Amino acid sequence: MSTAAFLTKEQxxxxxxxxxxxxxxxxxxxPEKELFEFSIGGMRxxxxxxxxxxxxxxxGLEDIVNNNISKYNHNLPFNTKEALLxxxxxxxxxxxxxxxxxxxxxxxxxxxxxxxxxxxxxxxMVYFLDNEIHHRAQGYVYLRSLGIEPPMFWDRY
Amino acid sequence: MSTAAFLTKEQxxxxxxxxxxxxxxxxxxxPEKELFEFSIGGMRxxxxxxxxxxxxxxxGLEDIVNNNISKYNHNLPFNTKEALLxxxxxxxxxxxxxxxxxxxxxxxxxxxxxxxxxxxxxxxMVYFLDNEIHHRAQGYVYLRSLGIEPPMFWDRY
Numbered sequence: 072m073s074t075a076a077f078l079t080k081e082q083x084x085x086x087x088x089x090x091x092x093x094x095x096x097x098x099x100x101x102p103e104k105e106l107f108e109f110s111i112g113g114m115r116x117x118x119x120x121x122x123x124x125x126x127x128x129x130x131g132l133e134d135i136v137n138n139n140i141s142k143y144n145h146n147l148p149f150n151t152k153e154a155l156l157x158x159x160x161x162x163x164x165x166x167x168x169x170x171x172x173x174x175x176x177x178x179x180x181x182x183x184x185x186x187x188x189x190x191x192x193x194x195x196m197v198y199f200l201d202n203e204i205h206h207r208a209q210g211y212v213y214l215r216s217l218g219i220e221p222p223m224f225w226d227r228y
Numbered sequence: 229m230s231t232a233a234f235l236t237k238e239q240x241x242x243x244x245x246x247x248x249x250x251x252x253x254x255x256x257x258x259p260e261k262e263l264f265e266f267s268i269g270g271m272r273x274x275x276x277x278x279x280x281x282x283x284x285x286x287x288g289l290e291d292i293v294n295n296n297i298s299k300y301n302h303n304l305p306f307n308t309k310e311a312l313l314x315x316x317x318x319x320x321x322x323x324x325x326x327x328x329x330x331x332x333x334x335x336x337x338x339x340x341x342x343x344x345x346x347x348x349x350x351x352x353m354v355y356f357l358d359n360e361i362h363h364r365a366q367g368y369v370y371l372r373s374l375g376i377e378p379p380m381f382w383d384r385y
Contacts, residue, residue, distance in 0.1 A: 075236055075332040077236055077335060078233075078350060079233060080232045082234070082345065082350070083234045086354060086358075097347070109375050111369055111370060112373040112375070140340055183260070192236060196234075197235070203360075204362055205365040205367075205368075206365070207362075208363070208365035208366050209365050209368065209369050212268055212366050212369040212370075215269030215271050216268050224359070224362060
C-alpha cells in the first residue's frame with residue numbers, strides 16, 4: 072500500500088473550518104421561520120440538518136480524544152437561529168482544539184465512533200466533512216427555492 | 229507549519245472514486261426527461277451539473293500531468309443518460325491513472341488550473357471532490373422533489 076502523503080492534518084483542518092465558515096453563512100441566509108419549517112420532498116428542515124452536524128463533529132472528536140463511546144443525539148434543544156449560531160460558534164475553536172489532540176499515528180487507528188462506525192479515525196473525520204458539504208448543499212436548494220441567493224461555494228472566509 | 233500526514237494519496241483517491249460511484253448511482257436514479265429538464269429555483273438541471281463535473285476532474289488532471297493550461301468547457305455534447313454514463317465510465321479508470329502520475333512532491337506545487345485557479349495541486353483536487361459532493365447533493369433534493377428516493381450517502385460501492 073502506498074503511503075505517499077496527500078494532505079497534512081493542518082490542511083484538512085483548515086479545509087474543514089473553511090467549510091464550517093461557509094455553512095455558518097448559509098444558516099445566516101435563512102429567514103428564521105423557513106430555517107425551522109421549510110423543506111422539499113419530505114426532507115428534514117435545514118435546522119434539523121444543522122443539528123445533525125452539531126451532534127456529530129465536536130461530540131465525535133470529544134469521544135475519540137477521551138476514548139469514550141456514546142450515542143449521538145440529533146435532537147438538540149436549539150429553537151432559534153441565534154441559538155443555532157451560538158452553538159456553532161461555541162464548537163468552532165473546540166473542533167480545532169480536539170482535532171489537534173489526535174496524533175498522526177492515532178488518526179490511522181480504528182475507533183468505534185458512536186458505537187456504530189468502526190473505521191480509522193481519519194476516515195471518520197473525512198466522513199464528517201463530506202456529510203457537512205452534502206447537507207449544506209441541500210440548504211442551497213432550499214434557499215434557491217425560496218428565491219434567496221446562497222453564499223458563493225468558494226466563500227470560506 | 230505542521231507536516232503531520234492526515235491522508236495518503238491512495239486514501240484520497242479511494243474516497244474520490246467511492247464518491248464517483250455514488251454520483252453515478254444518483255444519475256441512474258433520474259428519469260431521462262427530468263435529468264435534462266427538471267430543476268428547482270432557477271438552478272441548472274442535474275445533467276448540466278454532471279457536465280460540469282465531467283469537464284473539470286479528468287480534464288484538469290490531464291492538464292496538470294501534461295503541464296498544459298486550457299479553459300474548461302462545461303457545454304459537453306451529451307444529450308442522453310446513456311451518453312452521460314458512458315462518458316462517466318470512460319473517465320473512471322483515467323482519473324486513477326492520471327492522479328497516480330502526480331507525485332507526492334508535485335501535489336504540493338502550485339498549478340494555475342484552467343488558467344484561473346492558481347493553488348497547490350492537492351488543494352485543487354480537494355476542490356474537485358468537494359464540488360462533486362456539493363452538486364450531487366443538489367441532485368438528491370431534485371430526486372426527493374420528484375418523489376424518488378436517492379441512493380444512501382454511504383453507498384459508494
